[in-house]
Amino acid sequence: xxxxxxxxxxxxxxxxxxxxxxxxxxxxxxxxxxxxxxxxxxxxxxxxxxxxxxxxxxxxxxxxxxxxxxxxxxxxxxxxxxxxxxxxxxxxxxxxxxx
Amino acid sequence: xxxxxxxxxxxxxxxxxxxxxxxxxxxxxxxxxxxxxxxxxxxxxxxxxxxxxxxxxxxxxxxxxxxxxxxxxxxxxxxxxxxxxxxxxxxxxxxxxxxxxxxxxxxxxxxxxxxxxxxxxxxxxxxxxxxxxxxxxxxxxxxxxxxxxxxxxxxxxxxxxxxxxxxxxxxxxxxxxxxxxxxxxxxxxxxxxxxxxxxxxxxxxxxxxxxxxxxxxxxxxxxxxxxxxxxxxxxxxxxxxxxxxxxxxxxxxxxxxxxxxxxxxxxxxxxxxxxxxxxxxxxxxxxxxxxxxxxxxxxxxxxxxxxxxxxxxxxxxxxxxxxxxxxxxxxxxxxxxxxxxxxxxxxxxxxxxxxxxxxxxxxxxxxxxxxxxxxxxxxxxxxxxxxxxxxxxxxxxxxxxxxxxxxxxxxxxxxxx
Ligand SMILES: [Zn+2]
Numbered sequence: 001x002x003x004x005x006x007x008x009x010x011x012x013x014x015x016x017x018x019x020x021x022x023x024x025x026x027x028x029x030x031x032x033x034x035x036x037x038x039x040x041x042x043x044x045x046x047x048x049x050x051x052x053x054x055x056x057x058x059x060x061x062x063x064x065x066x067x068x069x070x071x072x073x074x075x076x077x078x079x080x081x082x083x084x085x086x087x088x089x090x091x092x093x094x095x096x097x098x099x
Numbered sequence: 100x101x102x103x104x105x106x107x108x109x110x111x112x113x114x115x116x117x118x119x120x121x122x123x124x125x126x127x128x129x130x131x132x133x134x135x136x137x138x139x140x141x142x143x144x145x146x147x148x149x150x151x152x153x154x155x156x157x158x159x160x161x162x163x164x165x166x167x168x169x170x171x172x173x174x175x176x177x178x179x180x181x182x183x184x185x186x187x188x189x190x191x192x193x194x195x196x197x198x199x200x201x202x203x204x205x206x207x208x209x210x211x212x213x214x215x216x217x218x219x220x221x222x223x224x225x226x227x228x229x230x231x232x233x234x235x236x237x238x239x240x241x242x243x244x245x246x247x248x249x250x251x252x253x254x255x256x257x258x259x260x261x262x263x264x265x266x267x268x269x270x271x272x273x274x275x276x277x278x279x280x281x282x283x284x285x286x287x288x289x290x291x292x293x294x295x296x297x298x299x300x301x302x303x304x305x306x307x308x309x310x311x312x313x314x315x316x317x318x319x320x321x322x323x324x325x326x327x328x329x330x331x332x333x334x335x336x337x338x339x340x341x342x343x344x345x346x347x348x349x350x351x352x353x354x355x356x357x358x359x360x361x362x363x364x365x366x367x368x369x370x371x372x373x374x375x376x377x378x379x380x381x382x383x384x385x386x387x388x389x390x391x392x393x394x395x396x397x398x399x400x401x402x403x404x405x406x407x408x409x410x411x412x413x414x415x416x417x418x419x420x421x422x423x424x425x426x427x428x429x430x431x432x433x434x435x436x437x438x439x440x441x442x443x444x445x446x447x448x449x450x451x452x453x454x455x456x457x458x459x460x461x462x463x464x465x466x467x468x469x470x471x472x473x474x475x476x477x478x479x480x481x482x483x484x485x486x487x488x489x490x491x492x493x494x495x496x497x498x499x500x501x502x503x504x505x506x507x508x509x510x511x512x513x514x515x516x
Contacts, residue, residue: 009464011468013470013471013473032461033457033461033472034435034473034476035473036465036470070467077468
């Protein structure tokens with residue numbers, strides 16, 4: 001069985017889309033609403049558990065979308081910046097190291 | 100000329116000048132009231148709740164619950180009640196026939212003539228008003244929180260509320276608002292009920308209602324307006340902060356999505372009951388008093404959870420249409436269609452498979468992340484203002500937090516007399 005993956009939804013407006021294009025990641029976005037896109041960074045079980053532990057406001061939507069919601073804005077911003085820097089979506093281990 | 104309000108009754112402000120009241124209240128019992136009661140005193144005294152002249156007595160409550168009418172036959176859907184505990188009644192020595200002073204912020208606010216002290220079964224009241232006695236329904240839980248007894252009697256405001264900035268320009272009582280409409284030359288005005296920061300789905304609800312209201316009227320001069328009447332009352336964590344709601348609604352006019360010739364924003368103090376159809380009827384009475392001719396109702400108006408069907412409110416309004424002096428205008432939802440490249444009505448566009456619906460939840464999640472949504476969905480001026488309000492009034496958050504509840508600027512205060 002494939003490992004379960006839990007998305008963190010990062011909203012992508014025009015400005016952020018340009019940054020993703022430069023990082024070669026723009027194909028990974030999904031269209032949501034009138035040009036607003038969503039960029040999904042996926043966590044595995046261990047990463048999800050650590051995120052929920054170190055960011056107590058975060059909630060795991062176990063019922064419907066299996067997504068990690070209500071992460072603080074600056075945390076999501078930092079994850080986005082890391083993706084752009086590393087030109088990769090596989091940044092969570094690196095990101096969580098400092099917590 | 101008399102201003103006629105809901106139920107065909109003249110709107111009369113029940114306000115006594117403080118100078119005159121000062122000597123009258125010296126020897127009266129002073130009873131502190133909570134914000135819900137203070138909100139309703141303002142509603143009664145300025146005529147927002149006309150023809151009510153005070154808090155309801157038992158005959159009115161009974162009739163409102165059973166027939167959705169006051170004892171005098173005027174349609175009314177939600178009991179307006181002043182409650183006290185048995186202990187308080189004893190402590191303040193409240194008797195039928197006495198007058199008492201209701202205080203707020205430790206200052207005298209209103210005189211109440213006690214006409215009746217009575218009991219009423221809360222469960223049957225909840226079932227009649229909300230169609231359920233489920234304590235999880237926020238209206239029911241408000242009903243169950245009433246103390247032992249209800250005090251019925253007329254209210255006279257003796258000390259006007261001081262409305263704090265930034266709310267002050269938006270408090271426009273019925274008689275003053277009716278004058279404003281006349282000055283603007285509006286012959287029809289349609290109400291937009293809100294407790295929200297507007298996205299373009301809301302904006303189009305207003306625009307659609309404006310078209311519907313214009314109907315057969317001449318288009319040579321602007322003679323139809325939209326009144327955004329924001330409900331300001333008890334807040335729940337996660338709601339948009341009040342400052343954002345009132346200022347962003349008005350921003351749609353200031354930024355030119357509407358103009359002075361067709362758009363005005365005001366507020367009404369009221370703690371939402373989420374009574375669905377009965378709240379819709381209450382809104383009809385309230386907005387009739389405010390001088391409106393039409394009222395926009397969307398799907399599941401003033402509902403909560405799954406207690407009401409999406410068209411229950413419409414059916415209720417149709418049933419009592421002949422007793423209302425305001426015309427209901429029904430609106431379908433608006434959505435974004437990438438094929439059309441625009442916000443459109445679900446009743447118009449047929450690219451159903453391509454539709455991108457925007458839920459409030461989705462928009463909130465975007466706003467919470469501080470990401471500016473596309474202008475077709477959320478106006479940039481509105482977004483910037485939401486962020487500015489978060490800094491200025493929301494202790495950093497666009498949404499209600501514990502901090503906000505504890506430290507926010509009160510919307511109004513009762514000053515010393
Ligand atoms: Zn279309």
